[in-house]
Amino acid sequence: MTTVATAAERWPCLTEIPHSPARAWIAEKLFRRTAGRLPIQVVFPDGERIGTGGPVMTLVRPGEFFHRLGVDAKIGFGEAYMAGDWTSEDPVGLFTPFAQRMAVLVPKPLQVLRRWVDARRPSNERNTVEGARANIHRHYDLSNEMFEVFLDSSMTYSSAWFAPGDDLHSAQLRKIDGILDLAGVRAGMHILEIGTGWGSLALRAAQRGARVTTLTISGEQQALAEQRIAEAGFASQVRVLLRDYRAAQGHYDAVVSVEMIEAVGEEYWPAYFATISRVLKPGGRAGLQAITMPHDRMLATRHSYTWIHKYVFPGGQLLSVPAIQDNVANAGLRISSRRQLGPHYALTLHEWRERFHAGWGRIAEAGFDPVFRRMWDFYLAYCEAGFRAGYLDAWQFSLRKAGSRLPSGGG
Numbered sequence: 001m002t003t004v005a006t007a008a009e010r011w012p013c014l015t016e017i018p019h020s021p022a023r024a025w026i027a028e029k030l031f032r033r034t035a036g037r038l039p040i041q042v043v044f045p046d047g048e049r050i051g052t053g054g055p056v057m058t059l060v061r062p063g064e065f066f067h068r069l070g071v072d073a074k075i076g077f078g079e080a081y082m083a084g085d086w087t088s089e090d091p092v093g094l095f096t097p098f099a100q101r102m103a104v105l106v107p108k109p110l111q112v113l114r115r116w117v118d119a120r121r122p123s124n125e126r127n128t129v130e131g132a133r134a135n136i137h138r139h140y141d142l143s144n145e146m147f148e149v150f151l152d153s154s155m156t157y158s159s160a161w162f163a164p165g166d167d168l169h170s171a172q173l174r175k176i177d178g179i180l181d182l183a184g185v186r187a188g189m190h191i192l193e194i195g196t197g198w199g200s201l202a203l204r205a206a207q208r209g210a211r212v213t214t215l216t217i218s219g220e221q222q223a224l225a226e227q228r229i230a231e232a233g234f235a236s237q238v239r240v241l242l243r244d245y246r247a248a249q250g251h252y253d254a255v256v257s258v259e260m261i262e263a264v265g266e267e268y269w270p271a272y273f274a275t276i277s278r279v280l281k282p283g284g285r286a287g288l289q290a291i292t293m294p295h296d297r298m299l300a301t302r303h304s305y306t307w308i309h310k311y312v313f314p315g316g317q318l319l320s321v322p323a324i325q326d327n328v329a330n331a332g333l334r335i336s337s338r339r340q341l342g343p344h345y346a347l348t349l350h351e352w353r354e355r356f357h358a359g360w361g362r363i364a365e366a367g368f369d370p371v372f373r374r375m376w377d378f379y380l381a382y383c384e385a386g387f388r389a390g391y392l393d394a395w396q397f398s399l400r401k402a403g404s405r406l407p408s409g410g411g
Contacts, residue, residue, distance in 0.1 A: 011371050014083040023070030024063075031069060038097045055093035061085040078307035081378045082371055091378065092350075095385030102297065102391050121305045125315045127265040129244050133217045135315035136263060140218040144198070145366055149359035150352045155198035155228070158259040158289060159345035159394045168351045171344070175289075175396075176204045178339065179256055182398035183287030185210050189253040192279055194245045194272075195260030199225030199238075205256070206234040213250070215243045246271055248279050255279060255286040259394075262291055265317050266302060273331035282403025286333070288324075289341070292393045295320035312379050321395065333399045342393035349384035356380060 032050060035042045039054040044062060059065055065085040068076030080086055088094045125135060151157060152169040160171035161178055179201070185191055187209025193202055196216035202225070205212050216222050222242050229238045245260075246268075255276050264272045276286050298320040309316060319327075328335055356363075360373060386392035 010369065011082070014079060014371065017064050018067050018071040018076075020067060020071050024066040025070070027070035027073065028062075028066045031066070034098075034101075038101075040094055040097060054097070055088060055090040057086055057088050057094050059086050074304060074306040075310055078311065078375075078378050078382070082311075082374045084374070091381035092353075092384050092388070095382055096389050099385045099389035099391040102389075120303065121309065121315075125309070127263065127268050127315045129246065131315065132244065132263065135313075136217050137219075138314055139312060141220045143366055143368075144220055144224050146363050146368065147198075149362050150355035154200040155224075156200045157197055159291075159341045160348045160351075161339075161341055162344050162347055168348070171348070172200070173204070175341070175344075176201050176258075179258055179287040179289055179396055180205055180208065181287075182285070182337065182339070182396055183254040183256050184285045185254050185256070185287075191254040191256060192248060192250070192252040194248070194255065194257035194275070196221055196225050196240055197258070199228050199240065201256060201258060202238045202240070203229060203232055203234060206232075206237040210237070210254075212238045213241065213252070214238065215241050215245055215248060217242065217244055245275050248275055250279060251281050252279050253281055253284055255284070256288075257286070258289040259291060261288070262316050262318055263313065265315055269319070269323070269327050270330060273327045273333065276399070277331040277333055277401060280333075280401045282401060284401050285336075286399040286401075288397040288399060290324060290395055290397070291318055291345075292320050292324070292395060293318045293391065295322045297391075298323060308379070308382075311375055318392075321393075324395075324397065328397075328399060333401055335397050336400045337398045339396040340393065341396060342387050342390065345392070345394045346384050346387035349380055349387065353377070353380040353384065 035057075036050045036052075038051055040051040041053055041056045042050045043056060043058045045059065061084075064083070065080045068080045068083075068085065070076070081091075125131060127135065147157065148155065152167075152172050154169060154172050154176075156172040156176065159175065160166075160168060161175035162171040163174060166174065183191070185205050185208055190211045190213070191205055193205075193212060193214035196202065196214040196218075198221055199214070202212045202214045206229075214225070216225070219242065222240050225240050226235075229235055229240065257276070261269075261272060276288075280286055298318065302317070325335065356376060363373070383392070387394070
């Protein structure tokens with residue numbers, strides 16, 4: 001059992017409650033105005049209820065909640081959930097109406113204040129070569145065992161692609177096959193994967209008869225991926241390199257990258273697509289899977305520092321489809337086809353959250369405390385609601401490089 005002292009040391013931002021009466025007053029007014037019009041119920045300790053009915057949000061400590069919300073709404077709402085200032089039996093249902101109205105939650109006259117109110121991203125979370133390694137370490141190197149609890153047996157941490165009757169594992173293999181098909185991966189090819197994960201895509205490509213060079217900057221992922229690949233009997237076909245994508249070497253028949261671009265950052269999007277173009281043989285194809293958001297919201301929030309950045313994905317940034325199109329074109333590539341996976345991501349996240357809760361006992365035994373549980377519950381529910389509302393989406397793209405194809409083999 002985690003002691004109070006240990007919890008305070010692990011989560012200092014939660015024990016140090018911000019105090020700003022003026023901002024808290026404004027936050028309460030805005031929250032009441034917004035929540036009062038939504039199909040939810042907000043229940044105060046004195047029995048007061050606001051909202052038009054629906055999923056219940058119970059305010060346990062309204063004072064602390066509104067102070068956190070007033071000081072920084074993009075971070076304080078999630079921190080208040082982690083701290084237990086509010087709770088809900090159905091956070092996905094609660095978040096969905098908010099996600100559907102994300103662009104209008106803050107009145108337009110107040111939106112002009114964003115540049116002065118929003119926290120700025122810390123400079124040490126820029127995705128330089130060293131910064132990217134540190135950012136990835138904070139999320140993916142938490143514990144391989146923790147991820148094993150809620151992922152399927154392929155250890156795939158990205159949107160699945162469901163067909164009727166699929167379980168999560170079948171849907172994940174369908175997704176992997178889909179991206180390999182978009183990249184034209186077949187026997188005899190040498191392909192580059194940017195973002196190894198725990199090796200599931202590399203294994204699937206090797207099963208097709210391809211040679212794979214796969215890049216990761218997570219030491220824990222590299223170790224487990226190499227172990228899984230060796231146990232499956234494909235060590236001679238797959239190389240797992242601890243290397244930044246910007247240092248990729250050689251030329252390849254195809255390139256694949258699944259939900260790695262979200263960790264690149266706007267500053268380095270051109271370098272990411274330039275790398276794909278540089279290593280891809282003339283006439284070659286690339287398969288890209290990416291999470292997206294509406295273009296206007298990307299522009300409005302591109303410099304904001306949010307709860308997701310602080311607690312889950314430091315340095316992370318979503319693109320829009322137009323941003324992908326522009327960067328692809330600037331790199332000398334073109335999009336030849338694409339596939340939408342947004343609704344499938346909502347189902348994937350639902351599966352992950354159910355598994356996370358069912359396996360919490362194992363996660364707790366590994367040393368993770370109840371605050372961590374609320375943090376990941378918020379993260380998974382928040383993301384699921386975003387996809388259910390259509391505010392977030394996911395796409396698979398087939399990219400092509402102009403020119404005649406060179407003989408297969410790669411570098």
